[in-house]
Amino acid sequence: MILGGCLARPGFSQISEVVAVTFFKRYLIPRLISYVLVIWLGITVVFFIPRLTPTDPVMRMIGEMRGRGSTMEPGTMDDIIADLTEMYGLEGSWLDQYWAFWGRLFRGDFGVSFFQFPTRVNQLIFTAMPWTLGLLLTTTVITTIFGNLIGGVAGYYARKGWSRTLDAVAMVVRPLPYYIFAFALLVIFAGLVVRWFPTAGGASLGALPTFTWSYIKDVLWHSTLPALSLSILGGAVTFQTMKLIVQNVNAESFVQYAKLGGVTESRIVGKYVIRNALLPQITGLALGLGQIFSGALITEIVFSYPGMGMLLYNAVIRGDYNLIMGITLFSIVGITTAILVVDLTYPLFDPRVRYY
């Protein structure tokens, strides 16, 4: 379907072979090569950067052991250092580690986490991922649909009173710092004023993850405030951008012309104004979806919500090379793939974009 979008040449129902071949040679293959290159470059950078930071995970572990009051002989300490270095996969020069790393990566193995030793990175990520995906996918979809729809209609009727009111509300909400807004929600709805929602966690303590109604209800109940905080602020941004774009499209001559041609208002709003205004928003949505994998750190801190953001934060603080690599790999692949998909499907939305 994706390729079909790029090849569906308007005005000519048959896709000629020549066109297809040119498309593959001139566009698709170079584009895929650049896709792979970007991922490789990203991974390489993420591999070396933590090793350049002053945090040495082995010495950090030793420090923690000492902090707990255990004394050890110098010989034992050297043994422990050697053992840890081997278990962490930090033996040899950086180049040796780099080759070993790629070998493991192709087997789908990110190694063990340092700070939750000896849990495997894969397991940590797959425990945190469902929470992050559930929360952020939902809020991104809600934000996109409502923000664009309301923003679109409000932009078209920009002179109406209700449109101005919405605009004023968005103008007040949008510049609020996220952590203050989230914290205010928490204080109002889960603490001082009313206690409708829980203060922390992704589910009640001790609740077993099962596909039962009571567990799903519990998860939804816990995720309401985090989702609300993300949707309202994110929605205000989408609303304002969309409203502005629509106001600009509304002044375009093809909209004015359709009005002077007596085209019905519903057609003008949908097919002429919003249809054209959505084009830049599609790119924004794809990038938003790509960023989901890195989680929402502040949301997770404020609402003590389990997820990728907190995991990444801890990994960076503790110098957990393997975990950092595991999480950022998802981000890198997520964002580059999102951009690739947008590039390849964009001709479906905007017929002016062709790749041959």
Next chain:
Amino acid sequence: MNETILRTEGLKTFYILDVFGAQKVVKAVNDVNLNIRTNEVYGIAGESGCGKTTLLKALAAAIEPPLRLVDGYIFYYIDGKAVDVATLSPEAKRRLRLDYIAYVPQGSMSALNPVIKLKETYQDFISSHVSGKSKEETIQLAERHIAELGLPPKILDSYPHQLSGGMRQRVTIALAALLKPSIIIADEPTTALDVVVQRGVVQLLMDIQKKLKNTIILVTHDMGVQANIADRVGIMYAGKIVEESTTEKIYGDPQHPYTQFLINSLPQFGDKSTRQSVPGSPPSLIDLPSGCAFHPRCPHAMKICMEQTPDLITLDTDHKVACWLVGGEHGKTA
């Protein structure tokens, strides 16, 4: 004599702008009386910024804020009956568009929705006015219409960006003629097109007029195009019609100094002298000069020109001028 199809009476439409609390009034159309007849091409000429486009908006009943109808009337003659446009509901006005009065935008404008095929645009325009037609029927109607006007029907399958500027403009003109309107209003239809293409576009407009025997109101600053196709011409300056007559009289015996300037700026065969342009530039429509608005640029300006605004007076049948230099009573007393 042809009957009246569109008439304005003391038409004043101003842009009322609110600039940091202070009201600014742009007098874009200031006391215009037009009497446009069936089966004629009425040309409106003048420099940029003298209110031509605003006058067209008013004639198309598309007065939207910040533009306001301050005074006067616009009458449409529908089936011989005068209808005051200001009394019509928005829905009634919408129905009249394309059906009674159609609009052709500037040649440089992207008047067609860039993300849908032309046939979809045609479909939108048709089904907004004609109910009870299936998708296939509307497309067939569009194809037949396009073919009648000598354009290739397969262009309906393309997107606007795949056509040349001239072809796009022809498609737009064809769209305007779709429902056989009584009046077609064309706003600089040939602007930004090269001369060869201009000819094709003007020809198409003329063919449509001959076929439908309807009225075309043509606005252009191109006096050459005007001379070729208009039956009558109104010269507009600073929101007013300053001279109006048949094309022969306007070009053969121009009375207003401004008209004379416009015509002298036209290139002519065999005349190798440098063309003269109108000295100075048009006045600001916010702050009009006293008296005759043209007096600061007029080589014949007299004392009275600075004090009183000349009326549009009739010289002989079909020739009206607003200038203190010419005509009956005030020409002589000055």
